[in-house]
Amino acid sequence: MSAEGANDPAVRSEATNGLAASLKGERSMKHYRTCNLCEAMCGLVIEHEGHEILSIKGDPNDPLSRGHICPKAVALKDIYKDPDRLKKPQRKTATGWQEIEWDEAFDEVVNRLRVVQEHHGVNSLGVYQGNPNVHNFGTMIFGPNFVRSLRTKSRFSATSADQLPHHVASLLMFGHYFMIPIPDIDRTDFMLIIGANPLVSNGSMMTCPDYGKRLKAVQARGGKVVVVDPRRTETAHQADEHLFIKPGRDALLLLAMIHVVVEEGLVDLGNVEGIVEGVEEVKQIVEDFSPEHMSPVLGIDAEAIRRLAMDFAQAKSAVCYSRMGASTQIFGGLCLWLTHVLNILTGNMDRPGGAMFTQPAFDFIGTDGKNGRTGTFGSRKTRVRGLPNFTGEFPVAAMTEEIATEGDGQLKAMVTIAGNPVLSTPNGQALDKALEQLEFMVAIDIYLNETTRHADIILPPATGLEVSHYDVIFNTLAVRNVAKYSPPLFEKSADQRYDWEIFQELTARLTGKPNYAIPPELALKKGLEGSDYEGMSLEKLIKEPHGVDLGPLSPALPGRLFTPNKRIQLAPEAFLQDLDRLRKFQVQIQPQTQNSSPHSHTQPHTFLLIGRRQLRSNNSWMHNSHRLVKGKNRCTLMIHPDDAQAAGLETGEIAIVSSPQGAVRLPVEITQDMMPGVVSIPHGWGHRHKDIQLAVAQSTPGVSVNDLTDNALIDELTGNAAFNGVPVEVRKDGFN
Ligand SMILES: Nc1nc2c(c(=O)[nH]1)N[C@H]1C(S)=C(S)[C@@H](COP(=O)(O)OP(=O)(O)OC[C@H]3O[C@@H](n4cnc5c(=O)[nH]c(N)nc54)[C@H](O)[C@@H]3O)O[C@H]1N2
């Protein structure tokens, strides 16, 4: 990117046109934008009078979301107004936090990072990037350059507490880590959902606003939706069928389904015929995994597995979609691989109604691919545990030990960017302790929370309604090709900085190069002009505030394949080898080796813990909105009635849930929706520290499920955290 671009008046004025219009001072104006809180990219209409927001509603003219909205969008107003949100840099002193000027803060950050790296080596600096980074336009454009300027290989992010197995499977099978197949929900006749609850999450690795209406549309056209989940979720209630499964066993179910497809002679590659390698290997592998053989460990009738596989293979079109429950478990990599295998062997890859690839207007995959940046897996290992890196990052499950374990290469300083790993990574309380021993920490974050309280300096960016937005990532994952640019609604104040301004200033100071202050719009403008869509440009998007519809997904292979030989790899070596671990697990879980559960109220009872998402939460960071947290305490332990009875627990009573990592006390919610033997706690709660600045969240703190989860419990293939299937004990609190 050239320096001249920064001063290109066209770019600057285009970027701010909308803003100027909305600030003219007319009464009650309407501003249109994309909500960037979750992956759904809902279009919003925000009615405002000057800086007063009158209403936030769904935009019926948004081509993707068509008016859908969830309660979190309205809380954008609360974030904008939140008195606890930080606006100026903060320095920790012996007597508390002190507000300082940006220049002073930048100086101190750069100097202190330099001292640590000079003393302990460049890699003694760790970086953690949290979830909102991928929802932030400026960060997507300028974050990578900033992280590179830190010169460290010790990088971590929420990816390895989330979708890492998706990336590993895409890299090994399709040749680029972001070539993620997306369910073509608007045309499918059969959707099999494994470990996802899109009715609440609004879809993930599948940007799909208004999932509920889209699901009903599948059913209305005679299609079917089946959910596999240890909890009868909100989505399962709407589906045609729900199968309970014990956490961590999905890979065995998928193998059994593929077994049936092969055995019944239903393999038909359809659109990808002629570009798939490894079909025979897969056919051989699945021989051992008949439904009859798998049924006892799955607790699902062999007949039901056969019928599911047949229905799937014989549907006019079908798609298997696996998400958090399949990816954040001990066989995450295998689950994602087998999901694609099932879609491919039944002729549902790259065809309408199946699993398809997007063609985004701003196409970073295409650019990456052309430049040979498609991803790397396992080229380096972590110092302490030897976990594999992926595309420049190490698994976050290893971050705590890398800070806490002495020796060459130990992390001595941290930069956290839009992340709250104390609440969001496994065994968070161990990280909470480890962060105390750092020599220096800087957090780029809008709140003083469980993680940033450990920082020496906090650099708070402008956010939410104060920033412009173009979704670089989620357009790449959307169920329909669309494009939309939103200018800021409100101008940030003079002494606020955008995330990208913070990055550029730090990058300049770290590298000694000038800071050209280039707005992200410049990269967007260039990217859009290079797009395959005729007439696509930033100017066009500025004129179309509801967004532009670029049509349904369309077949993209083999053109979009980035494997060296332009073929889909159906049987990558890494997955074949990992099957040994699955086979050992299968032996361990044979029913005869399981103990029958003890039955005394005073004895602890052993369960497998899973997570759950909630409509009014957004991971850990939106609990400071009163409108979202008001009402009954939602941070509860969900448990089946029989299990509750055995443990002597009644609804509303307090249970103690414990694991070797820690213990939490929380109210019990008894429900038939839980599978017996499995309990559920939502994540992102646990705002118990006194020295955070989140008054509303502190008044409804809940407990952190990640005080129970175990950073040793991972998918050994990918290094992804296994939040689901954590063994815990549950007992009644004696003080009930
Ligand atoms: N047990 C369990 N743990 C989980 C999960 C689970 O299902 N179960 N889910 C995992 C998943 S999928 C994810 S994605 C992770 C999320 O993990 P994290 O990303 O670590 O946590 P968040 O709660 O998203 O925290 C986001 C942080 O960004 C800050 N922030 C918000 N907006 C901005 C902004 O515009 N700029 C900057 N600089 N900062 C901002 C917030 O104040 C907050 O500190 O949690 C994971 N942890």
Ligand SMILES: Nc1nc2c(c(=O)[nH]1)N[C@H]1C(S)=C(S)[C@@H](COP(=O)(O)OP(=O)(O)OC[C@H]3O[C@@H](n4cnc5c(=O)[nH]c(N)nc54)[C@H](O)[C@@H]3O)O[C@H]1N2
């Ligand atoms: N309202 C709201 N929306 C969100 C978020 C939020 O915090 N709140 N977070 C956003 C983020 S960062 C993400 S990554 C997405 C995630 O989006 P989803 O993946 O749709 O969300 P989850 O609710 O975590 O769904 C995981 C499901 O897997 C089930 N499960 C657990 N273990 C297993 C297992 O072993 N096998 C099977 N088959 N199922 C299992 C759980 O019961 C749960 O229903 O949501 C996004 N949207």
Ligand code: SF4
């Ligand atoms: S579903 Fe997600 S994108 Fe849509 S309004 Fe809610 S938070 Fe925003």
Ligand SMILES: [Mo]
């Ligand atoms: Mo996530």
